[in-house]
Amino acid sequence: MSETDRGPEETEWVCGRCSVTLTPAKVQVSYLGSAFTVVLPVCTKCGMALVDEDVALNKIAQAEKVLEDK
Numbered sequence: 001m002s003e004t005d006r007g008p009e010e011t012e013w014v015c016g017r018c019s020v021t022l023t024p025a026k027v028q029v030s031y032l033g034s035a036f037t038v039v040l041p042v043c044t045k046c047g048m049a050l051v052d053e054d055v056a057l058n059k060i061a062q063a064e065k066v067l068e069d070k
Contacts (some may be wrong), residue, residue, distance in 0.1 A: 013050055015043035022050055031064060 013022040022041035027049045029038055038059070041050040 013041050015046065015048060017048065018043055018045040020045045025049075032068070036063060 014020065015022060020043050022043055024039050025042040026037050027040045027042060028035055030036075038055070040055065041052075042048070
């Protein structure tokens with residue numbers, strides 16, 4: 001399988017600051033006063049989380065729409 005055939009969950013991501021492999025962890029995200037927990041790749045050294053394109057354009061956008069419609 002080539003790099004282009006692999007999904008984000010199959011890719012080994014590395015933190016650009018720390019050069020540490022990102023590991024899945026629960027991250028609390030808040031928007032318009034509401035908070036929800038999602039699992040994202042996180043640097044265990046600096047705590048920076050990676051929000052990949054699929055999550056940003058689909059899952060978070062859906063949650064955003066639901067919250068704005070309230």
